[in-house]
Amino acid sequence: MEFLSYEFMQRALLAALLVGLTAPTVGVYLVQRRLALIGDGLGHVALAGVAIGVLTSQAPVLIALVFAVGGALALELIRARGRTSGDVALAIMFYGGIAGGVVIISQAPGGTPGNLNAFLFGAITTTTGADVAIFALLCGVVLMVTLGLSRYLFAVSNDEEYALASGLPVLRLNLLLVVVTAMTVVVSMRVIGLLLISALMILPIAAAQLIASSFRQTVAIGVGIGVLVSVSGVTLSFYADTPSGGTIVLLAIGVFSVVALVRAVLTAALRRRGSTASAT
Amino acid sequence: MRGAAVGYGERAVLREVDFRVDAGEAVAVLGPNGAGKSTLIRAILGLADVLAGSVELYGVPRSSFRAWHRVGYVPQSHTVGGGIPSTVREVVSSGRLAHKRIARPFSTTDRRAVEAAIHAVNLSAQTRNPVGTLSGGQQRRVLIARALAGEPELLVLDEPTAGVDAETRTVLAQTLAQLVAGGTTILFVTHELGEMVPVITRTVVVERGRISYDGAPLPELGHGSVSPLGRADCEHLDPHGAAPESFSGLRLSTGLEAR
Numbered sequence: 001m002e003f004l005s006y007e008f009m010q011r012a013l014l015a016a017l018l019v020g021l022t023a024p025t026v027g028v029y030l031v032q033r034r035l036a037l038i039g040d041g042l043g044h045v046a047l048a049g050v051a052i053g054v055l056t057s058q059a060p061v062l063i064a065l066v067f068a069v070g071g072a073l074a075l076e077l078i079r080a081r082g083r084t085s086g087d088v089a090l091a092i093m094f095y096g097g098i099a100g101g102v103v104i105i106s107q108a109p110g111g112t113p114g115n116l117n118a119f120l121f122g123a124i125t126t127t128t129g130a131d132v133a134i135f136a137l138l139c140g141v142v143l144m145v146t147l148g149l150s151r152y153l154f155a156v157s158n159d160e161e162y163a164l165a166s167g168l169p170v171l172r173l174n175l176l177l178v179v180v181t182a183m184t185v186v187v188s189m190r191v192i193g194l195l196l197i198s199a200l201m202i203l204p205i206a207a208a209q210l211i212a213s214s215f216r217q218t219v220a221i222g223v224g225i226g227v228l229v230s231v232s233g234v235t236l237s238f239y240a241d242t243p244s245g246g247t248i249v250l251l252a253i254g255v256f257s258v259v260a261l262v263r264a265v266l267t268a269a270l271r272r273r274g275s276t277a278s279a280t
Numbered sequence: 281m282r283g284a285a286v287g288y289g290e291r292a293v294l295r296e297v298d299f300r301v302d303a304g305e306a307v308a309v310l311g312p313n314g315a316g317k318s319t320l321i322r323a324i325l326g327l328a329d330v331l332a333g334s335v336e337l338y339g340v341p342r343s344s345f346r347a348w349h350r351v352g353y354v355p356q357s358h359t360v361g362g363g364i365p366s367t368v369r370e371v372v373s374s375g376r377l378a379h380k381r382i383a384r385p386f387s388t389t390d391r392r393a394v395e396a397a398i399h400a401v402n403l404s405a406q407t408r409n410p411v412g413t414l415s416g417g418q419q420r421r422v423l424i425a426r427a428l429a430g431e432p433e434l435l436v437l438d439e440p441t442a443g444v445d446a447e448t449r450t451v452l453a454q455t456l457a458q459l460v461a462g463g464t465t466i467l468f469v470t471h472e473l474g475e476m477v478p479v480i481t482r483t484v485v486v487e488r489g490r491i492s493y494d495g496a497p498l499p500e501l502g503h504g505s506v507s508p509l510g511r512a513d514c515e516h517l518d519p520h521g522a523a524p525e526s527f528s529g530l531r532l533s534t535g536l537e538a539r
């Protein structure tokens with residue numbers, strides 16, 4: 001437990017806990033709506049905000065938040081109005097965000113695209129006390145929305161047409177969902193990196209849905225897996241001297257693979273037992 | 281609906297539609313594939329664009345109608361939900377949300393309404409089961425229960441009996457008969473009347489984007505009654521059996537047009 005004596009590790013573990021707790025509660029709706037990659041698109045947009053923050057010596061986290069939320073709202077409105085497909089809108093975001101980020105950072109004094117690495121792949125040990133305070137606030141808002149409005153978000157992501165016919169405020173709920181997705185992306189920026197954040201929103205839910213029998217259970221198991229891989233990933237990265245983001249994602253893939261394998265073996269065993277029983 | 285043209289974007293699917301459903305009626309909307317049957321009910325539900333004329337619900341223009349808890353909807357889909365497992369109760373509970381102010385927790389009344397709706401479609405034993413593990417017919421019943429959970433005054437169903445097993449058709453017919461007896465208004469699109477025949481009080485036939493018949497249920501017509509548009513020759517219709525794939529019963533309308 002030596003690592004707990006370092007202040008930077010205490011902050012890192014707190015940030016990891018917040019991300020592990022929050023990301024799956026958003027991811028479950030994205031998976032249900034087949035928008036698993038939206039986190040990637042918003043991460044790229046946030047990168048342009050980070051670059052502006054570096055260029056102007058302002059707080060990159062807050063500027064990234066403004067960019068990610070703006071991008072999220074634009075994406076949902078484009079999708080809802082059907083002006084262009086969700087895929088195309090996402091692609092414009094992907095490439096526009098990353099191109100803007102690289103060009104803007106090159107204009108900063110001594111700036112090179114290499115300066116963005118910490119944001120692209122995570123650099124959790126550089127998390128400041130102020131960052132943790134902002135993350136805690138954002139996570140509180142995200143959890144209030146995803147848990148407090150869970151029935152409504154479930155109804156819309158499960159059957160949008162039915163939700164419309166029921167008079168639910170579908171557009172407003174969808175906008176809210178993409179805004180909390182953008183917040184989660186920004187919160188996760190230091191811990192896991194903008195290029196890897198989708199993994200923590202999606203993989204715990206992908207693993208949970210293999211063993212859960214209800215939506216509520218999927219969220220609970222997904223959050224458990226999210227917290228487990230985030231906290232243990234940060235701890236492991238401290239001892240193995242590896243980047244935190246990559247370590248967390250590899251752990252999440254590991255958990256998904258183990259769950260999928262165990263489930264496949266159990267299903268096959270049950271099927272064999274069933275066919276033996278019917279033969280006798 | 282008064283003089284309504286309805287469609288998607290700028291493309292009109294229905295034209296010059298005058299159509300009214302009164303409280304307590306059970307109206308079957310029939311017609312061949314692509315005639316505009318589903319668009320007719322989608323216009324009422326706000327899922328299709330009104331390009332001309334007007335659509336009102338309970339005397340209120342659709343665009344400013346807010347009392348959606350009075351209307352229940354069963355969509356045409358054969359399956360429920362996406363990739364995440366969800367139980368019968370979770371899905372049916374969605375049908376209660378139109379009754380609630382946003383973010384308010386479910387009350388005992390809400391929970392009772394959800395359980396009663398599940399019971400009405402004979403799925404009480406499967407309440408905690410993931411809907412993905414149910415048969416196609418059972419999943420359709422889950423969608424019906426979701427609509428019933430809102431205790432609607434008007435229940436709109438799109439092809440509720442298409443592709444479902446005999447048990448589901450029977451359960452549906454019994455449920456609708458009870459609802460009609462209790463004063464609920466029913467509007468449903470169908471290809472096959474089958475078990476629904478005793479339930480319906482009126483038939484509307486949609487053909488090529490227009491209402492070509494609106495009057496007594498088909499069984500009466502089949503016995504030679506006179507429709508508002510003329511005498512209908514539909515001896516070849518078997519109201520108690522499944523209609524052919526292309527709804528050849530629509531020769532009925534051809535006869536009406538040729539009167």
